Amino acid sequence: MGKGKTYRDPEFSYIDSYSNRTILRLTDYLGHSNHFYFTDPCWFNHNRSFVFTSQRENAGNLFRYDLDDGNITQMTDLQTRSRPGGCASQANNAIYFWHGHQLIELEIDTLNERVIYEQKGNMAPRGRANPTADGKYLCTHLQEDIPEEGPSISFAYSRFVEFFEKKPFSQIVRIEVATGKIDVIHEDNRYLGHINTSPTLPDILTYCHEGPWARIDQRIWGLNIKNGDTWKIRDQEGQNIRVGHEYWFADGEHIGYHGSPREGHGNHVFGHIKYDTTEHTEVNFPFHSTHFHSLDESMMVGDGTAVMRHNAKPFIQLFKWNGEAYIGPKILSYHRSTFNDQHAHCHPRFTPDGKAVLYASDLTSYSNMYLVEIGDFDSLPDLTENMSG
Numbered sequence: 001m002g003k004g005k006t007y008r009d010p011e012f013s014y015i016d017s018y019s020n021r022t023i024l025r026l027t028d029y030l031g032h033s034n035h036f037y038f039t040d041p042c043w044f045n046h047n048r049s050f051v052f053t054s055q056r057e058n059a060g061n062l063f064r065y066d067l068d069d070g071n072i073t074q075m076t077d078l079q080t081r082s083r084p085g086g087c088a089s090q091a092n093n094a095i096y097f098w099h100g101h102q103l104i105e106l107e108i109d110t111l112n113e114r115v116i117y118e119q120k121g122n123m124a125p126r127g128r129a130n131p132t133a134d135g136k137y138l139c140t141h142l143q144e145d146i147p148e149e150g151p152s153i154s155f156a157y158s159r160f161v162e163f164f165e166k167k168p169f170s171q172i173v174r175i176e177v178a179t180g181k182i183d184v185i186h187e188d189n190r191y192l193g194h195i196n197t198s199p200t201l202p203d204i205l206t207y208c209h210e211g212p213w214a215r216i217d218q219r220i221w222g223l224n225i226k227n228g229d230t231w232k233i234r235d236q237e238g239q240n241i242r243v244g245h246e247y248w249f250a251d252g253e254h255i256g257y258h259g260s261p262r263e264g265h266g267n268h269v270f271g272h273i274k275y276d277t278t279e280h281t282e283v284n285f286p287f288h289s290t291h292f293h294s295l296d297e298s299m300m301v302g303d304g305t306a307v308m309r310h311n312a313k314p315f316i317q318l319f320k321w322n323g324e325a326y327i328g329p330k331i332l333s334y335h336r337s338t339f340n341d342q343h344a345h346c347h348p349r350f351t352p353d354g355k356a357v358l359y360a361s362d363l364t365s366y367s368n369m370y371l372v373e374i375g376d377f378d379s380l381p382d383l384t385e386n387m388s389g
Helices: 160-166
Strands: 012-015 022-025 033-035 049-056 059-066 072-074 087-089 094-099 102-107 113-118 123-131 137-144 169-176 182-189 192-197 204-209 220-224 230-232 242-248 254-260 268-274 281-285 299-302 315-321 326-334 356-364 366-373
Touching: 033 356, 087 123, 094 123, 123 169, 123 192, 137 192, 169 192, 192 242, 204 242, 220 242, 299 326, 326 356, 326 366
Parallel strands: 033 366
Antiparallel strands: 012 022, 022 366, 033 049, 049 059, 059 072, 087 094, 094 102, 102 113, 123 137, 137 169, 169 182, 192 204, 204 220, 220 230, 242 254, 254 268, 268 281, 299 315, 315 326, 356 366
């Protein structure tokens, strides 16, 4: 095992029993493989390759997947059992990731690593380090270290409510790639998260007040990393709505999100808004999905619900904008995932050309990555209330 080792997982494709689309399974190994979180940039090599996380030979590392030939190349040799994540920068042709308290730059072509910054003291790194559009800075989140009260088993969201209620001292920082110089651009006594830099505007990012959506007064915020100005995006004041899972459209100016009522029953909604709070559109969606993704407003992909839920809808779903409302959902594939921890969250995301959807699923026990071409939207089957997984 080691950096630069290549793998060739067995090629396998099958016809989805609902959509009749051909599903290509990209990975097949006795360990979990999953692409990056749907908000984190992962594409490079003219969008023909992407970086992903895989647990192989009893360690978690970053790997490269080449769509043209199916080759898999190990990019790191971390000797850790965790599942490292990161963000790709096309401007720098590099991957950026935290390993412990060290922020590392990984050159894509050479696989050389460089420690850009090491965090010391009682503030710990939280989340990914997101590169700015011009590649000059990495923006990330530091949070005061809160010791656990006793022995515990760590799992997805195991301290989620605890951090929300304890309101830890948190900072959003800007780290210069060339020098490692760090500047605090925003700080607060609350649980922060989802630091997402605009893919086209080098000075703008979004972040969130993290925690249970129904208990958060205002979820989505904008931040100018040059002057520290911060503002509400999709103002929730005085409204019975919870929103989240915000992400940037490909234009780097508009932000998508979804939501539902804080209290009682009501329609699930999808919305998008420009970062300066103009051009706001919000419409009802017929079914719930855990995550949504899109390149723009024209077509959305959702991941439905976990297979074990009552009246589950464990399908990759497509919605198309007709100028007034979203048509759908159409079934693109049956994912049948459990959503047990982040590797098994489907996190569907469009390929940069918008022609296919990449997603993860643990329907074969281990989580693997799947790719399915969209084809003709109208020929896909409708998802109806009486259909379940």
